[in-house]
Amino acid sequence: MKYLRLLVFGLIGVAGLSLVIANLLSLIPSDIWWIRITDFPRLQSAAALALLALAAACFLGRYRYASMALIALMLATLIYHAAVLLPYTPLQGALADSACPxxxxxxxxxxxxxxxxxxxxxxxxxxxxxxxxxxxxxxxxxxxxxxxxxxxxxxxxxxxxxxxxxxxxxxxxxxxxxxxxxxxxxxxxxxxxxxxxxxxxxxxxxxxxxxxxxxxxxxxxxxxxxxxxxxxxxxxxxxxxxxxxxxxxxxxxxxxxxxxxxxxxxxxxxxxxxxxxxxxxxxxxxxxxxxxxxxxxxxxxxxxxxxxxxxxxxxxxxxxxxxxxxxxxxxxxxxxxxxxxxxxxxxxxxxxxxxxxxxx
CATH class of the missing domain: 3.60.10.10 (Endonuclease/exonuclease/phosphatase)
Known part of the structure; x- marks a missing residue:
């Protein structure tokens, strides 16, 4: 059971760090295809990071410092995704009055x-x-x-x-x-x-x-x-x-x-x-x-x-x-x-x- 918990936590860590790295890659001003493709799934990455952060929180009691570090990295990346996506949320009622000739x-x-x-x-x-x-x-x-x-x-x-x-x-x-x-x-x-x-x-x-x-x-x-x-x-x-x-x-x-x-x-x-x-x-x-x-x-x-x-x-x-x-x-x-x-x-x-x- 101990090794199973460690394996699950390890998988969460690998998945979370992969998404963090993908986000860092998107910041590089390069036209290499595998860097630019990371710009596309921001909403999906944000959702996955939120779920992984919640999953990592379940291990705070057993792997306290590793979990805290992983959660901090994922939350920082999640905040960045949120800042990028925020303008594309229906918050401002941006469309004009429909009274147009x-x-x-x-x-x-x-x-x-x-x-x-x-x-x-x-x-x-x-x-x-x-x-x-x-x-x-x-x-x-x-x-x-x-x-x-x-x-x-x-x-x-x-x-x-x-x-x-x-x-x-x-x-x-x-x-x-x-x-x-x-x-x-x-x-x-x-x-x-x-x-x-x-x-x-x-x-x-x-x-x-x-x-x-x-x-x-x-x-x-x-x-x-x-x-x-x-x-x-x-x-x-x-x-x-x-x-x-x-x-x-x-x-x-x-x-x-x-x-x-x-x-x-x-x-x-x-x-x-x-x-x-x-x-x-x-x-x-x-x-x-x-x-x-x-x-x-x-x-x-x-x-x-x-x-x-x-x-x-x-x-x-x-x-x-x-x-x-x-x-x-x-x-x-x-x-x-x-x-x-x-x-x-x-x-x-x-x-x-x-x-x-x-x-x-």
Whole structure:
């Protein structure tokens, strides 16, 4: 029995210290995939640490000092997780008054369909239910484009690019599009959509639909981060208010997303509203927000919706926005020159890495 207790305490210690170390790794400003991946499951790590701290407390009588040290480390890490996640709890009632003129509304829907998922009509049903003005679709192939073709009757302004891989992208819009381009931001090999959406008032706003590659064993987070930062710079250099929407393969508290928002002066409507995880739709436990709609001052969010599962590993995500006078919206500070230069340096490193890989 003595050895069994020691074994259980040892397992608690190993699990707790592993989570503490993973949290420390996430603080390292590196684009190595196995470091950046630790940014994703913060809520799950926090829950696990809380349970492990309670379990370790059961051993205070027998292993007093070891238990106290372990509990202290886990609680310190738990406090850090709480500080990171606190802005994404529904504490502030952050959404705007829903009294917005119809001609100033802009509803944006994002859905990663998962390339291997069968297009059985469930997604189209949700598009018709939520009635987005702009619909960004990720991981599309020719089969998915054929299945989504009926949307063009009500959303005639379209652009798409298939890739033969997981990074096909399409955009369907009820509203006119202008200066639409498929661009390979930061020299990366995944297509992104850069366009202008004409609101019902006649005003044009910038719109970016993006889907960078995620960090995983065969690639670092550098390309992803460079695309996010380039998106921020595009909005920074424009005089029009803008919106960024897509599967960013990044959580809102990650360093790259924070820098993108700072550069583009972007608002995350989840902050003060709620966590709204959109991935993994096929897991009840390992879920975090990867799909986003960010906007500049000049917009406010009226409603956020996580749609229903439709066979993909992502849930659809809908943000209903209102075009407001900038003085009515929260003003964002301009980024300092160091932040801008760091972004340009990251983009240049990504371009060089891509060139090196292509020539090797």
């Amino acid at each position: 119809s001609d100033k509304r802009l509803a944006v829907m994002v859905a990663n369909v998962r390339l291997s998922n069968d297009p059985d009509g469930r997604l189209i049903e949700q598009v018709r239910r939520y009635q987005p003005d702009v619909f960004v679709v990720l991981e599309v192939n020719d089969q998915w484009l054929d299945a989504l073709a009926p949307l063009e009757q009500s959303m005639p302004h379209t652009v798409h690019r298939t890739t033969g891989s997981y990074f096909g992208i399409a955009l369907y819009s009820r509203l006119p599009l202008h200066s639409t381009e498929i661009r390979y931001l930061a020299g990366q090999d995944t297509p992104q959509i850069v366009t202008e959406v004409e609101l019902r008032t006649g005003e044009r706003v910038d719109f970016l639909g993006i889907h960078p590659r995620p960090p995983h064993p065969s690639q670092s987070a550098l390309g992803r981060d460079a695309i996010l930062l380039k998106a921020g710079l595009l909005l920074h250099d424009s005089d029009r208010p803008g919106v960024v929407a897509g599967d960013l393969n990044a959580t809102p508290w990650e360093r790259a997303v924070t820098h993108m928002r700072e550069i583009g002066r972007l608002v995350d409507p989840r902050a003060g509203y709620g966590f709204l995880p959109t991935y993994d739709a096929q897991s009840w436990w390992m879920r975090w927000p990867l799909d986003h709609v960010f906007y500049e001052a000049g917009f406010d969010a009226l409603e956020l919706i996580r749609g229903e599962a439709f066979g993909s590993d992502h849930f659809p995500y809908v943000a209903r926005l209102c075009r407001v006078e900038q003085s009515e919206s929260e003003t964002r500070n301009r980024p300092d020159e160091d932040t801008l230069q760091n972004a340009r340096d990251t983009i240049e490193r990504a371009r060089n890495q891509d060139t090196t890989a292509a020539s090797s």
